[in-house]
Amino acid sequence: MTSAPPDTRAAVLDTAPVILAPARRSWEPFARQSIITAFVVGAAIASAATPWLSVTDASRMWQGAALALALLLVAGLMVRSPALRRAEIVIPIGDFIAVGLLRFGTGDSQSVFLAIIVLPVIWIAAGPGRWRILVPLAGTCATLLLPMVLAPGHGITVSETVRLVIAVLVYAAAGAVVNELSRRSLQKLTMSQWHRRLAEAEVSQAAVVQRSLQPVDGSSLPSRFRVAGACVPARTVGGDFYDWYATLDGGTAFTLGDVMGKGVGPGMIAAAVRTVIRSSVDEPDPATAVRRAAVGLDTGPTAAIGAQFTTCFHARISLDGTLRWVDAGHGLTVVRSADGTTVFLRSGHLPIGVGSNWTSSEVALQPGDSVISVSDGVLDLFGGSLDSIDLYREFIEGRDDIQTIVDELVARATRAEQEDDVTVIAMTWGEA
Template sequence: MAQTTSGPAVAQVTAPDRAAPLAVRSSARTTPLTNQVVIAAVSVVAAVCSVLLPWLTVTNAPSMWAGAGLTLVGLAFTGLLVARPELARFELLVPALDFVAIGLLRFGTGDARSPFLAAVLLPVIWIAARPGRQHVVYPLIGTAVTFLLPTVVGQTELGSAEIVRLVVVLVVFIGVAGVTNELARQAAVRLQAMQDLRQQAEAEISQAALVQRSLLPVTAVDIPAALTVRAVCLPTRSVGGDFYDWFPITDGAAFTLGDVMGKGVGAGMIAAVVRSVLRSSVRVGAPNEAVGRTATGLDVGLDAPTTEQFTTCFHLHVSVDGVARWVDAGHGLTLLLRADGGHEWLRSSDLPIGVGSAWTTHETALSPGDVILSVSDGVLDLFGDGLEALDRFEAFAVADPDPDHLVERLEERGRAGHNEDDVTVLAIRYDPELEAARS
């Protein structure tokens, strides 16, 4: 079997979430339809109530129903706008039609005494909420059309009282349009600023994910041929708190699987520090000394702000003669799969890095074909909840201990659905015959 890592050994990073911009665009397309539904509902209800309620007046039924009908025509057109986004440039035709419709409704339900003139505020706000100061002027023209239409249809003279009322209405509505337009402009500025910040954050997270991927080893050509290694890391976010690593040492190779409490960039930074310090301690000696130096490197003193983060870690040195010396720093998820079918957990009572202060090096003799499988706790989530998940995982590993198959099948499970925690797997097989063949 080749000693380099297989394709899946490269850490997979999830793509940034693009759902929010898509939702914004979808909302922008459906807003005209929502606006027109309200206007059409108000107009139709006003017409029906004018017919059914004795205290409401119907002065011209054809005009009243024509006004309600025009709002329904506008509703059909906005439905077409949603289905055909390329027609969006014609959106303002709908509120323009509504000004005429409300004018006819007003004429048909009492003219100057109509209680439904206030409905003109709906198309006013619709237009004024669009960007550009010209959208303050358009509602002014539309309101004048609504107010003067009964005079044109009824062929009546505009009295002084009506002129005063028109001026007051125009002043008030132009004020409403101006305020609406300014609020919409400020909201657009804030939205753009938020989108810029989001894009900047996504770019920084993408860069952090790239850096984290570059820290994961992708080849094992430098480690002894007696050791075959396979690994995969599937973070739940672009940057995760899990990591694996391997590198050559004097008499063999060192392997690490770490799991930083938490997710995201903060956990990824801690993971990078732990990995780097462990690598720099390659000449220290025993694994417990390397872990101790790592804890010292993360210790920033009693007066420093606490991050409440710790790292569980399994750090292993394997020599070419089959001696495995290991430290279990609060990890507890490393399984030794014997070539004869037996298995045992490589665990200790030592505390995680960031919590404990001393660690013990344990020694285990490996036989040809033995496999050491270490996983993060996100892997257990793939096997259900509770203590039964550990039993199911154990049975899964014992059934087929081949490193290629273990990593491949666990990766398939990890990619099959959304995981709440990072999924990381590290599998090492000891086979001295490969070393002899290379020699």
């Protein structure tokens, strides 16, 4: 006894984390620090070069610029060594000191460059974790109180104290807002990724189910029949299907269907049509199986099947070589004689979901004759133009073995990405 396959949805739910931080590229710290360094160094150069910007301590000003450049170098090293990324937060923390030195050297409380500290505030606060609100708050305090360390005798007036407190609160509020927005964005991204993984898992499971419905080989068929078939879906789940099986009278039935569209929706319709037709194994008339499929998909006046109709070729070959077939708007089935000549099996019937009545036709096969049916995606392999059908006919006439035909069509389909499903089924009848 085989165990039941694990529930894919449950597996994804069990392994889905609550919040996942997206992996950031190694060059991001360098890019962020480049902006901050440009502002700090640019401010120092502008202050030294223009008379209307104050310079009260040139050495401290250039120390701030040098520190920003040193931090840029560290960020550059992180690009080459991802292990250093663990210490990334050191860079924006250092920027608070660099901005503090720049501010002290360009007029202290009168400096116009204090606003630069919003950049490291955003850098730190944008990460996950509430502690990232406190770090920018401490960094802002360090920037504003740095003059008291550099100049111990530096006095602070009441009005300046109020201004510094307000500045600290404003930058702290900015950090809190950025952190909250970042947290919400991260939650939405995580949920989006989780839903995407869940959808991919369900689509993969649907593809496994669809492949399991395709016949593996013709070992269960009577010895007078040789069969070959394949389906190369344009997406993980395709709208094409094929099937073959032995009939109760000792013959063989086979089907090829093409649901309009691609993906899971058409794949579900394809599975339904295939199942209903196969359930008619005891019905000698192929048209009856098609009519049952149409009835099974009809849900009344609001049926959506009309928007995704299914073209279908279904046939039964008896032991004496009589081919009874019905074509529901397909038109891509050919009988290839043993001598290489071909004849297309045509009908005026409409596809399932559009038409309401189908009748069967009969053809007497000769030993060695083959019946080959393909989906319209095969014509794209021959250029997809008006002469594709003629090129396809030449391809069929030039190959006398159905397995060769199937293998070469599959090889063409897998050379490049296709816009439509490529499906082929071929059966050869001969004396035992």
